[in-house]
Amino acid sequence: MSKTPDILDDLVTIRDWLRYATSRFSEERLVFGHGTATALDEAAFLILSALHLPIDQLEPWLEARLTHDERAHLAGLVEMRIETRKPAPYLVNAAWIKGHKFYVDERVIVPRSYIGELLEDGLSAVVAEPEAVERVLDLCTGSGCLAVLAALAFPNADVDAVDISAAALEVAARNVADYGLQDRVTLRKSDLFAALGSTKYDLIISNPPYVTAAAVAAFPPEYKAEPELAHLGGSDGMDLVRRILSNAAVHLNTDGVLVVEVGMARDTLETEYPDLPFLWLDTEQSEGELFALPAQALRQLES
Structure with a gap:
């Protein structure tokens, strides 16, 4: 993935490389969504x-000028992003949720759960006293980011x-x-x-696979780079969610909550589930994509 000397000589500052990478990513019609939404954001994340x-x-x-080695490194990353179509977090082994950095590689999905945003204030919409929470369960933990934030x-x-994946748990352990x-x-x-x-918890959180089979089959390369196991939720995406709903009550304390x-x-x-009193939680970047249910409401679904 070497670049010609002319490119390395012409692109000297971070501004130069930001413009170049943004142009290349746009030209190649890359797909984003793993912590960034645009070619500019992706270029900035990768470079920084x-x-x-x-x-x-x-x-x-x-306006900072880069050394020759730094420029060569960036040239390789830009071309790798284009040639492999892997999300930028895999190329630098880093992803961020609300100011917290996590190690990631292809063994786990790139963390981007909206639950991470809600944990910033202790899930205040459904948890009245954060200090009173003594046991938490993170189902489908993947990289372990939500468990850490919890x-x-x-x-x-x-x-x-x-997690069902031993490989994912290796990343989570790190x-x-x-x-x-x-x-x-x-x-x-x-x-x-x-x-x-028979372990019971005060709070259960989960960002399970919930993508439909048809959507997974149509994934662009950036999403295909992630473990399919972390995305595929069956024909309508809700296979694991139904199982969680059916069994969560057994593992919640009397005043426990499922998110x-x-x-x-x-x-x-x-x-x-017309009889379940879903509380839909909004975040800065989502509307109605997370629900909360109290243990009492889930009792009716015990299997």
Whole structure:
């Protein structure tokens, strides 16, 4: 993936490389959505990450001149993004949720759950006293990012982080260790609740696979680069969500709450479960893509 000497000589500053990468990404019609929404945002994230600069501070560095080695490194990353079509977070092994950095690679989906945003204020819409939360379950933990954020949001809680993928749990273990939370976050290999016995929790959070089979089949390369297991939710996307709804009550304390991200499935769920009092939670970037349900409401679905 070498670039001609002319390119390396012509593109000297971060501003030069930002313009060049944005042009190349637009020209090649890349697809975004893994933490960025535009070619400019993707270029900025890739460049700042590669240079170990704060990803939310572009302006101070725009006129900074880069060394030859730095320019060669950026040239390789730009071409790699185009040739492999892998999301930028895989190329720099980093993803961010609300100011928190997590290690990622192709063993896990690139973290971008809206639950992460809600955890910033301790899920205040459904959790009245964060200090009173003692046990949290993160189903389908993937990279472990939500489990880490939950441990930070609920300082008195022990967190169980569950995933069916042993490879994903390896990544999660790295992130848990990076935050020094090994004594509070326990990783468990399990098909949803299967390996949890009779353990009960004050809060269950989950960002399960919820993409329809047809949508997965039509994925662009950027999304195909992620583990299919982390996306595929069956014909209508709700296979795992139904299983979670059916079994969550068994694992919730009397005043416990379930919070699940389901994408655009609100109508499907409200039609199928007309008696459930779904509380739909909005975030800065989403509307009605997450629901909360109290343990009492879920009792009627116990299997």
